[in-house]
Amino acid sequence: MTMSNTPNPAGQGFQMSQLLYDTRYRSMTIQIVALILILLAFGWLINNTVVNLANLGKEIQFKFLGEPAGYDINQRLLDYNSQDSHLRAGFIGLLNTLLLAFLGCVTATILGVFIGVMRLSKNWLVARVMTAYIEIFRNVPVLLWIIVIFSIMIEVMSPPSAFRKGDASMLFNESVAITNRGVYIPEPLFHNTLGNIPLFGESSLRFDVSLDLIAFLVVLFAGIYAAMRVKRRADKIQSETGERPTTWWQRLALIFVPAAILLTVLGFHLGYPELKGFNFKGGTYMRNSLIALWLALSLYTAAFIAENVRAGIQAVSKGQSEAAFALGISPGRTMNLVILPQALRIIIPPLISQYLNLTKNTSLAIAVGYMDMTGTLMGITLNQTGREMETLLMGMAVYLAISLIISGVMNWYNNSVKLVER
Numbered sequence: 001m002t003m004s005n006t007p008n009p010a011g012q013g014f015q016m017s018q019l020l021y022d023t024r025y026r027s028m029t030i031q032i033v034a035l036i037l038i039l040l041a042f043g044w045l046i047n048n049t050v051v052n053l054a055n056l057g058k059e060i061q062f063k064f065l066g067e068p069a070g071y072d073i074n075q076r077l078l079d080y081n082s083q084d085s086h087l088r089a090g091f092i093g094l095l096n097t098l099l100l101a102f103l104g105c106v107t108a109t110i111l112g113v114f115i116g117v118m119r120l121s122k123n124w125l126v127a128r129v130m131t132a133y134i135e136i137f138r139n140v141p142v143l144l145w146i147i148v149i150f151s152i153m154i155e156v157m158s159p160p161s162a163f164r165k166g167d168a169s170m171l172f173n174e175s176v177a178i179t180n181r182g183v184y185i186p187e188p189l190f191h192n193t194l195g196n197i198p199l200f201g202e203s204s205l206r207f208d209v210s211l212d213l214i215a216f217l218v219v220l221f222a223g224i225y226a227a228m229r230v231k232r233r234a235d236k237i238q239s240e241t242g243e244r245p246t247t248w249w250q251r252l253a254l255i256f257v258p259a260a261i262l263l264t265v266l267g268f269h270l271g272y273p274e275l276k277g278f279n280f281k282g283g284t285y286m287r288n289s290l291i292a293l294w295l296a297l298s299l300y301t302a303a304f305i306a307e308n309v310r311a312g313i314q315a316v317s318k319g320q321s322e323a324a325f326a327l328g329i330s331p332g333r334t335m336n337l338v339i340l341p342q343a344l345r346i347i348i349p350p351l352i353s354q355y356l357n358l359t360k361n362t363s364l365a366i367a368v369g370y371m372d373m374t375g376t377l378m379g380i381t382l383n384q385t386g387r388e389m390e391t392l393l394m395g396m397a398v399y400l401a402i403s404l405i406i407s408g409v410m411n412w413y414n415n416s417v418k419l420v421e422r
């Protein structure tokens with residue numbers, strides 16, 4: 001029987017055989033059948049898992065999340081004690097994961113862009129040093145870098161007692177203390193605080209939102225938006241007249257002056273760490289495990305980002321830079337105004353993958369005792385409750401959600417900077 005893609009003869013209705021032999025419907029039929037088979041396979045797998053767990057007396061349920069966790073978390077952003085629930089412990093671990101991912105992505109991006117640009121330097125020594133950095137860091141497993149930096153923090157840095165004896169001293173005008181227990185830095189404080197807004201009541205997800213922080217962010221972003229408007233106006237004048245007005249001081253003033261005024265009104269000051277008893281008190285405390293993870297993930301990922309940056313820059317035609325030089329534009333401004341904006345369209349897609357890899361690599365935190373989501377929800381909670389299926393499914397869902405959010409934001413940015421065809 002031959003296949004047909006011709007319309008039905010006049011007066012003849014649709015026939016079921018067309019789903020298979022008519023090319024207009026065959027591809028859709030195959031896709032629907034494949035989808036049904038995949039759903040049936042997943043359904044069988046899920047049903048088989050549920051039945052087997054029920055036979056073992058381990059029906060899937062999440063009541064354990066309301067039980068007391070019974071363990072402490074050494075590094076945390078919110079209040080927590082061992083009598084809080086497993087859900088609260090998992091939430092604290094999630095915040096630790098997000099903190100580490102955010103710090104790592106920001107630091108890796110700054111280092112990666114700098115190293116990638118320097119990798120193309122005409123200075124032989126600078127280019128070779130950057131090449132050596134890239135090859136060393138990206139060819140050694142990140143777990144080893146985490147352990148190496150963590151070991152250096154413990155073995156090389158001085159204990160708090162050394163600061164009392166005078167064998168070690170604080171840095172930056174007695175404001176930062178680097179010890180084998182962690183790093184102590186000044187913390188922001190306010191004399192005229194606006195207070196906090198409690199969210200989620202007394203639930204496991206409760207936390208307070210600082211009105212001081214909200215006010216500062218609102219003023220800061222408003223200043224950034226105003227500075228962007230000034231820049232667009234300067235771009236418009238330049239396109240119309242060929243001359244660009246000097247606006248850098250206006251843009252800086254719009255960003256920093258309102259924020260500085262707000263901080264002054266709120267009575268902003270810094271609380272410095274002080275050695276009291278056997279340890280430092282006050283300030284913001286960052287454990288050596290957090291520092292080791294932050295540095296290792298940043299340095300490791302920066303090596304890959306640097307190669308992405310190098311490839312993106314080299315993909316831009318040399319004629320672009322030659323034309324800029326012919327107009328008298330300096331090499332530095334050519335890189336910032338001509339090359340990098342075009343290279344970003346090539347750099348961003350692989351950059352998304354690096355952000356996702358860094359976020360997922362935060363799960364290695366358990367190797368140095370940093371209590372992230374893997375160490376809390378999928379670690380101690382799993383071992384205490386025996387609910388491996390529930391905790392692992394929750395952890396996988398959270399990591400998937402974080403990855404999808406990162407991908408969505410970066411894809412949106414990528415679409416906003418891509419070339420628009422006429």
